[in-house]
Each structure stands twice: as structure tokens, then as C-alpha cells.
Amino acid sequence: GAVVSQHPSWVICKSGTSVKIECRSLDFQATTMFWYRQFPKQSLMLMATSNEGSKATYEQGVEKDKFLINHASLTLSTLTVTSAHPEDSSFYICSASPQAEQYFGPGTRLTVT
Amino acid sequence: GENVEQHPSTLSVQEGDSAVIKCTYSDSASNYFPWYKQELGKRPQLIIDIRSNVGEKKDQRIAVTLNKTAKHFSLHITETQPEDSAVYFCAAGEGVNRDDKIIFGKGTRLHILP
Numbered sequence: 001g002a003v004v005s006q007h008p009s010w011v012i013c014k015s016g017t018s019v020k021i022e023c024r025s026l027d028f029q030a031t032t033m034f035w036y037r038q039f040p041k042q043s044l045m046l047m048a049t050s051n052e053g054s055k056a057t058y059e060q061g062v063e064k065d066k067f068l069i070n071h072a073s074l075t076l077s078t079l080t081v082t083s084a085h086p087e088d089s090s091f092y093i094c095s096a097s098p099q100a101e102q103y104f105g106p107g108t109r110l111t112v113t
Numbered sequence: 114g115e116n117v118e119q120h121p122s123t124l125s126v127q128e129g130d131s132a133v134i135k136c137t138y139s140d141s142a143s144n145y146f147p148w149y150k151q152e153l154g155k156r157p158q159l160i161i162d163i164r165s166n167v168g169e170k171k172d173q174r175i176a177v178t179l180n181k182t183a184k185h186f187s188l189h190i191t192e193t194q195p196e197d198s199a200v201y202f203c204a205a206g207e208g209v210n211r212d213d214k215i216i217f218g219k220g221t222r223l224h225i226l227p
Contacts, residue, residue: 032212043202043219044157049212093156097211100145104156 002098006105020080021108023094029074030096038091050077084112115140119218127226132190134221136203145208146186151200198225
């Protein structure tokens with residue numbers, strides 16, 4: 001299957017600071033990537049669809065000014081959590097598709113103190 | 114938009130027995146139904162998928178069935194083994210283009226009892 005990487009794998013930050021998470025497709029080009037958030041023992045909730053060279057499409061209820069997405073190249077999308085608060089602590093996972101099947105990155109565990 | 118319901122939320126089966134997880138979806142435009150397995154702290158892994166032009170697909174001990182009329186699809190795991198213990202998610206989407214999103218069910222935590 002296709003390989004998707006994420007960096008960092010975990011991060012701890014202080015409340016009010018911003019954190020950037022990177023998602024890379026390693027062996028294919030991805031014009032579209034997806035960002036999910038997963039709380040403990042819960043499902044994957046789609047946050048937004050990241051489109052290369054254009055604005056991301058956010059799901060209902062997701063604050064676009066808080067979760068900034070940039071997809072500047074065919075292999076890299078970034079998610080920046082701005083002014084993070086403890087309630088933003090979660091597991092953030094990206095995915096990308098070489099065709100129709102989605103392959104997930106290893107996830108980033110964000111803890112906001 | 115699409116809504117995917119998954120049952121049960123927790124399932125315990127004796128090792129060697131079969132496990133069945135069921136999902137329903139709401140959007141008739143959905144034609145692609147993947148199943149993911151997620152172990153604790155790890156990424157979801159695609160284990161099998163099915164498209165609406167077939168009713169059943171099998172891969173060794175895993176099979177998936179689809180009833181498009183009723184908007185139901187199910188995952189069947191036979192001869193369960195300890196390593197099958199994980200959380201399983203069903204999902205649904207149009208699955209035509211790589212920018213088609215998929216919507217996940219809430220997951221089923223499968224416990225394989227020794």
C-alpha cells in the first residue's frame with residue numbers, strides 16, 4: 001500500500017501557542033489529503049479536506065481560523081492548531097489516496113497544557 | 114450528508130468463533146465501503162473494501178457483504194485469533210476520485226477471548 005508519514009508523532013504545548021503538524025505522501029502525489037481528529041475511544045471525525053493549490057474544505061462545526069490548513073505541494077499538507085487550548089488535545093491523523101483507497105499517517109498526539 | 118451507523122460498539126467472541134459487525138449508511142450516492150482495523154495508539158489500517166457493483170468479497174478469514182438496496186454492509190471474521198482484537202471501523206463514500214471523502218462509523222471494539 002501507499003505510505004503516508006506525519007510529523008511530529010507527539011507534541012506537548014502550552015495553552016495559547018500554535019502547533020504545526022505535517023503530513024507527507026512518500027511514494028505518490030496527493031492532490032487531496034484529509035485531516036481527522038480522534039478523541040480517546042472515539043471514531044475518526046473528518047475535520048477538513050486539504051486541496052493542493054487551493055483552499056481547504058472544512059466540515060461543519062470546524063473552525064477554519066483555528067485549524068489552518070496549507071497544501072503547498074503535491075506531497076505535503078500542514079495543519080496548524082492556532083491558540084491551542086486543553087480541549088484541542090487529541091490524536092490528529094491525516095490520510096491520502098493514490099487512487100480511491102485512503103491510507104493513513106501514523107497520527108500526531110497533541111497535548112495542550 | 115452521509116451518516117454511517119455501526120453495531121455493536123463492543124463485541125466479545127471466543128477464540129476460533131466468528132465475529133460479525135454491521136453498518137448502515139444513508140447516502141444512496143455512496144458506492145465505496147472500506148473497513149479499517151485500528152490497534153491502540155496506531156493508525157487505521159485498511160483490511161478490506163467493497164464497491165457497490167459486487168455483493169460480497171472475501172480475503173482469507175475476512176469477508177464483507179453489501180446490500181445496496183437496504184443500505185447495509187457487514188464485516189465477517191471467521192476463525193478469530195487473539196491478534197484480531199482491535200477496534201474496527203466501517204466507512205462509506207463515493208469512492209470514485211481520490212478527493213472523495215469517506216465518513217466513518219463509530220467503531221466496534223472486538224475482544225477475542227482465550
